[in-house]
Amino acid sequence: MPTAAARRAVPEIAIPARLAFERVSLSFAAHAAINDVSISVNAGEILCLLGPSGCGKTTLLRIAAGIETQDAGRVVIDGEEVAGATRTLPPEARGVGLVFQDYALFPHLTILDNVRFGLRGRPAAEAARMARTALERVRLGHYAGHYPHHLSGGEQQRVALARALVPGPRVLLMDEPFSGLDRRLRDKVRDETIAVLGEAGITAVVVTHDPEEAMRIGDRIALMRKGRLVQLGAPEELYRHPVDIEAARFFSELNEVAGRVEGGLVVSVLGRVPAPARLKDGDEVVVAARPHDMRLSSAGIGTPGRVVSRRYLGEVDRIEVAVAGLAAPLEVRSVEIGRFSVGDSLFIDVPPERLHIFPDGMRAGTTP
Structure with missing residues (x-):
C-alpha cells in the first residue's frame, strides 16, 4: 500500500x-x-x-x-x-x-x-x-x-x-x-x-x-x-x-434441530454439548450445523443415520441422511467423494465448536 x-x-x-x-x-x-x-x-x-x-x-x-x-x-x-x-x-x-x-x-x-x-x-x-x-x-x-x-x-x-x-x-x-x-x-x-x-x-x-x-x-x-x-x-x-439464527442462515444452508438445556448441557439428536452461558435449564433451543461442518463415518461415535440420497457436485458429495426422530433428512457436504452410497448406515458427528445454538425464537425448519 x-x-x-x-x-x-x-x-x-x-x-x-x-x-x-x-x-x-x-x-x-x-x-x-x-x-x-x-x-x-x-x-x-x-x-x-x-x-x-x-x-x-x-x-x-x-x-x-x-x-x-x-x-x-x-x-x-x-x-x-x-x-x-x-x-x-x-x-x-x-x-x-x-x-x-x-x-x-x-x-x-x-x-x-x-x-x-x-x-x-x-x-x-x-x-x-x-x-x-x-x-x-x-x-x-x-x-x-x-x-x-x-x-x-x-x-x-x-x-x-x-x-x-x-x-x-x-x-x-x-x-x-x-x-x-x-x-x-x-x-x-x-x-x-x-x-x-x-x-x-x-x-x-x-x-x-x-x-x-x-x-x-x-x-x-x-x-x-x-x-x-x-x-x-x-x-x-x-x-x-452469527448473532442470531437468521444471520447464520444468511451465510449458508443450515441443518436445524430442536434441543433443550438439561443440567448445563444442550441435548439434541446431534449429541450433548455445553450450553452457552445465556441459557438456563429448561430452555428450548435450535441447534444448527452447516452441511460442510458435519463429518461422516462408517463406525464410531455420533448420531446414527442412513443415506437416503447422494448427489455428486464436483468438489463434494451432497448427501442426505435420515435420522430417527427427525421429519426431514440432514444435509451433509462430504469431500470423501463416492465413499457413501444410498442405503448405507453411518454416523454423523459435528465438532462442538461448529454447532450454533440459539434460543428457540424460531422453530427449526422455518425460513427467515
Whole structure:
C-alpha cells in the first residue's frame, strides 16, 4: 500500500478518510428504510454492506453520497459533518466517489472522455493526463480511444472504477459493482478491483447481497436487515459467531434441530454439548450445523443415520441422511467423494465448536 507521503505526491490519489454514520434514520412514507444505524469505517478500510434486497444498504450508500438526505443522525468524514442537523454538503463537495451498479458510462464518449468527465474545470491537458493515468491503473490505457460498447462488462466496470478514482476521492462508494457479471468473470474483476483499491489505499464501502463476495472483499462486514444494523465485524466473526439464527442462515444452508438445556448441557439428536452461558435449564433451543461442518463415518461415535440420497457436485458429495426422530433428512457436504452410497448406515458427528445454538425464537425448519 502506498505511504501517506507517496499519496500526497500524486494528485490523483487522496489521503484515505474515516467515514462515520451516526444514528442515521430515513423513512419513505410509513416505511423505515434506515433505522438508527451507526457504523464507523476506518481510513483505508474496505467495508461491505451486506443484506437482502430492501434491507437499506443501498439507501445508506446514497445518504453517504448525498443523493438521499436522512431524517435524523449525521454523516461525518474525517471529523467533518457532511450531512446532519447543522450542515449538508452537496455530493460534489464531499470528496466521495461513486460507482453505480450499471456503471453509468456515456455511450457517445470515448473511454478517455468518460474517465475525465469527473475532472471538469481542470485544464484540458491536465485532465487528459490524469484520466490516462487512471486508465493505466486499471490496465485499460490501450482502450482510451474506444467506446463503451467495444468493451466487455468487466472492462466497463474497470472504466467506471477509474472514473470514480481519478478526482482523488477520500471515500469510494460502490453499489453492487459486480452483480451484472457472470460468475467466472466476476471473480476475476473482483480480485482486480481489490488490488486497485489496495494500491490506492482508499477507504471503500461496497454494497452486496452475496455473503461469499462480502467475505472475499471486506475487511469488515456490516450485516443489515429491515433497515437496521444486525452485526458488524470481520468476515470470520460473522460466519463463525452469527448473532442470531437468521444471520447464520444468511451465510449458508443450515441443518436445524430442536434441543433443550438439561443440567448445563444442550441435548439434541446431534449429541450433548455445553450450553452457552445465556441459557438456563429448561430452555428450548435450535441447534444448527452447516452441511460442510458435519463429518461422516462408517463406525464410531455420533448420531446414527442412513443415506437416503447422494448427489455428486464436483468438489463434494451432497448427501442426505435420515435420522430417527427427525421429519426431514440432514444435509451433509462430504469431500470423501463416492465413499457413501444410498442405503448405507453411518454416523454423523459435528465438532462442538461448529454447532450454533440459539434460543428457540424460531422453530427449526422455518425460513427467515
